[in-house]
Amino acid sequence: MGTKERREREKENLRREILDAARELFVTEGYEKVSMRRIADRIEYSPTTIYLYFEDKAAILTEICEETFAKLARRLELIRKKQPDPLERLREGCRAYIDFGLRHPNHYRVVFIDPIHGKPGGQDYVYEGSMGERAFGFLRLSVEDCAAAEDIRTDDPELTSQVLWASLHGLTSLLITLREFPWAGKQRLIDHLIGTLIDGLRR
Amino acid sequence: MGTKERREREKENLRREILDAARELFVTEGYEKVSMRRIADRIEYSPTTIYLYFEDKAAILTEICEETFAKLARRLELIRKKQPDPLERLREGCRAYIDFGLRHPNHYRVVFIDPIHGKPGGQDYVYEGSMGERAFGFLRLSVEDCAAAEDIRTDDPELTSQVLWASLHGLTSLLITLREFPWAGKQRLIDHLIGTLIDGLRR
DNA sequence: CCCATCGACTTAACGGTGTTAAGTATACGA
DNA sequence: TCGTATACTTAACACCGTTAAGTCGATGGG
Numbered sequence: 001m002g003t004k005e006r007r008e009r010e011k012e013n014l015r016r017e018i019l020d021a022a023r024e025l026f027v028t029e030g031y032e033k034v035s036m037r038r039i040a041d042r043i044e045y046s047p048t049t050i051y052l053y054f055e056d057k058a059a060i061l062t063e064i065c066e067e068t069f070a071k072l073a074r075r076l077e078l079i080r081k082k083q084p085d086p087l088e089r090l091r092e093g094c095r096a097y098i099d100f101g102l103r104h105p106n107h108y109r110v111v112f113i114d115p116i117h118g119k120p121g122g123q124d125y126v127y128e129g130s131m132g133e134r135a136f137g138f139l140r141l142s143v144e145d146c147a148a149a150e151d152i153r154t155d156d157p158e159l160t161s162q163v164l165w166a167s168l169h170g171l172t173s174l175l176i177t178l179r180e181f182p183w184a185g186k187q188r189l190i191d192h193l194i195g196t197l198i199d200g201l202r203r
Numbered sequence: 204m205g206t207k208e209r210r211e212r213e214k215e216n217l218r219r220e221i222l223d224a225a226r227e228l229f230v231t232e233g234y235e236k237v238s239m240r241r242i243a244d245r246i247e248y249s250p251t252t253i254y255l256y257f258e259d260k261a262a263i264l265t266e267i268c269e270e271t272f273a274k275l276a277r278r279l280e281l282i283r284k285k286q287p288d289p290l291e292r293l294r295e296g297c298r299a300y301i302d303f304g305l306r307h308p309n310h311y312r313v314v315f316i317d318p319i320h321g322k323p324g325g326q327d328y329v330y331e332g333s334m335g336e337r338a339f340g341f342l343r344l345s346v347e348d349c350a351a352a353e354d355i356r357t358d359d360p361e362l363t364s365q366v367l368w369a370s371l372h373g374l375t376s377l378l379i380t381l382r383e384f385p386w387a388g389k390q391r392l393i394d395h396l397i398g399t400l401i402d403g404l405r406r
Numbered sequence: 407c408c409c410a411t412c413g414a415c416t417t418a419a420c421g422g423t424g425t426t427a428a429g430t431a432t433a434c435g436a
Numbered sequence: 437t438c439g440t441a442t443a444c445t446t447a448a449c450a451c452c453g454t455t456a457a458g459t460c461g462a463t464g465g466g
Contacts, residue, residue: 170373
C-alpha cells in the first residue's frame, strides 16, 4: 500500500509549512498583528485550511512557543552540566534567561507578558509539563544547589526561586515592552540586577 | 450670554460620562475586551459620538491611566514626606508600588505590561511628563537619599533605580498575568523580594 | 474498469472590531 | 425669522477569527 503513509507525510509537511510561516510572521510582527488570512496567503492556501491542522490561532502559537522554549530549557540544562560552581551556574543561568528573552522578544511576550491566564474567557496556557516549567525547574535546582553548598542562604528554595524569576522577568519584559525608555544600558542593567540579587541572597 | 459656558459645561459632563463608563468597563473586563460600541451603549449615545470627545480608543485609556497613576504618585510623595528614615522610606515605597499594581491590575497592565511602545504602527505612550514618570522619580529620589545617608552603596543611582523598578515590576506583573501559577504566597514573595534587593544594595 | 465514497480544500457567510464620511435635526446669534 | 454652526446619528469600510456548506479529485471496492 503506502499511499496512506504518503498522505500522512504530506499532511505533516503542510502542518510544518503553517508553523514556519506563522513563526516568521509572529516573530517579526507580533501575534496580534498577524491574521489567519495573512498566514494563509503566505502558504498559498485558503484561511480555512489552517483550521484542518490547528484548532485555532492560539494553538499555532502555543506549539511555536513550546518549540522555542525547548531551546531555552536545553541551554539551561547545558549550563547545569558544564558549570561546576553552583553560584557561577546560577549567575550564568540568570544571564541566559534574560538573553533568551531579549533574543526572542515575541515568543517571550506571548508566553510570559501578554497571556490572559485565569481570565474568564481566556484560553489557559497549560503550565504543567511545558517548556516554561522545565526552565523554571532549572532555576530552582540551581538555587537548591547554592543553598546546599551554602553559597546562599534560604529557608525556602521555592520562594527564593520565584523571587529570582520575578526579578529576571521584570527586567526582561520591561526591556522588551518599553523600548524607548531612557535605559541606563542593557548590559549594565543585567549585571547590576543579577549582582544585586545574588549579593542579597548571600547576605 | 452664558449659553457658551453652559454648553462647554455640558460637553465636559459628557466627556466625564464617557471616561467613567470606559473606566468601569476597562477595569472590570480589560481594555481589549471592551469595544467602543459597548462604551457607547453604556452612556446611551452612538459609538461615533465618542470620537467627538476622544481621538480614539487608546486616548480614553491614556487619560484614565493618568488619573489612576496620579494616585500612585500622590501616595509615594506622601510616604516621602512622612517617613524620615531613608531606607524605610525606600522599603515602604516599594511596597506601595507593588500594592498599587495589584489593586489596579488592569490599569497597571495597560501602562506597563501590554503596551506596544516603539513598535511600528503602535501608539506611543508618552512617558515624559506622565504620572508614571513622577512615580519613577520618587523611586530615584529615595535611592539618592539612601545613597547620601550611606544606607546603600551605588555609584549610579539612576542605574540602581532602574534595576529596583524592574524587579518590582517583575513580581507585580507576574502576579497579575500568571494568576494560576502555584505562587509561594503574595505577601511572602513581596517581603522576600524587597528584603533581598535592599540587602543586595547594602552589600 | 466504473463508480461511490472519502478526504482535502475552498467559497461564502456570521458576527464582531475600530474608525470615518456623510447626513440630519436642533438650538443659537444676527 | 432665517441661516449657520454644532451635536449627534446612520451607514459604511476594511478588517478580524471562525464555521457551515459545497466542490472536486484521488482512492479503493465490486
